[in-house]
């Protein structure tokens with residue numbers, strides 16, 4: 001097991017969210033160290049560590065920071081993405097509530113490295129507790145001189161503002177997040193230009209995930225080489241895997257990147273609940289394509305998952321057992337994405353609606369075999385054709401269900417009812 005703990009080993013302490021608790025474990029020593037370094041040295045260290053974004057896409061963090069024009073005449077911003085609304089993902093909330101200073105220290109170091117004087121933490125509206133904890137942590141950091149003007153006598157100063165969203169999944173997409181902070185509807189912007197060039201209020205902006213920023217103090221304190229020695233050569237460091245679904249011990253497990261699905265499920269998660277078997281695995285939040293039980297020995301890292309036709313995404317791993325209806329899973333997913341689509345793109349607005357409609361018909365016993373090819377056709381038209389990746393996030397898992405588990409869906413259609421007795425249509429309002 002690596003020594004690095006993003007969710008610290010003393011997290012069970014009731015006061016783990018306080019600055020006293022954080023400083024007892026060496027908190028804010030990385031900030032003091034960073035403020036004595038040249039900002040470019042920090043960016044190079046982050047590049048050399050191989051840290052890749054933990055928000056979904058796995059983009060190299062140091063490279064992202066190096067895109068910022070530090071001499072810009074405009075203000076530079078950092079937005080910490082704490083929206084975490086992806087079904088199956090619940091790692092950021094734990095960092096926010098149990099160890100907020102860790103991400104805060106990462107935020108301040110990033111601000112110094114890219115010359116940002118203001119940072120926003122965009123937190124999901126349904127996390128009032130997290131928002132209150134963050135507000136309190138910011139006050140504590142101010143009182144200790146880690147925020148405000150002239151931090152630790154360095155001459156550098158910055159402020160952090162908590163911005164609460166209103167509960168839309170799409171506001172986790174980085175450009176929708178920027179629109180939302182600007183007071184507009186949370187609708188993604190076409191890219192390019194990317195936020196590093198034209199971001200918040202048209203100014204250069206870094207957008208990073210909570211877990212990404214929480215890694216930064218560890219890298220500054222212990223070095224790039226230490227971080228890159230964990231995991232695999234191009235997938236370095238630890239990752240917080242969120243394990244849920246039909247599992248005996250669901251929860252968060254911080255492990256080296258590249259831990260296999262089998263190890264995660266059986267060694268850490270205690271195996272499948274109810275003595276059942278694995279049927280399908282969603283490896284990276286609800287937007288990732290499903291894997292099958294034949295993939296159990298694949299390492300959970302960005303590159304292996306991409307090669308397997310899916311993605312590591314948020315590493316929210318959901319296990320589906322052999323008695324769960326995948327037609328029901330597909331209908332549920334389509335319902336979610338249809339509800340959350342911002343509606344700007346026809347392929348997404350109409351595609352998610354049709355996918356939900358067809359799977360609902362199947363669940364109602366009114367499905368037709370020809371729907372399956374129509375579903376695949378709709379999915380292929382939704383992929384890579386829209387302003388943001390929400391449409392892909394709906395198409396990928398559904399396409400994988402139809403391609404990899406077609407006989408089960410066909411049986412559902414043939415029988416005119418669920419082979420597993422799952423007739424509940426949830427909150428379908430079609």
Ligand SMILES: Cc1cc2nc3c(=O)[nH]c(=O)nc-3n(C[C@H](O)[C@H](O)[C@H](O)COP(=O)(O)O)c2cc1C
Nearest residue numbers: 053054055081083084085172173174208209212389
């Ligand atoms: C529909 C959609 C929702 C997203 N939601 C989140 C989110 O809740 N949190 C997050 O960090 N990234 C989310 N992302 C990814 C962000 O757009 C962005 O890539 C990420 O915040 C960058 O941070 P990182 O480089 O540290 O990973 C989402 C993307 C899409 C397309």
Ligand code: SF4
Nearest residue numbers: 342344345348386388
């Ligand atoms: S893909 Fe969907 S959510 Fe994204 S911009 Fe287009 S309509 Fe909006």
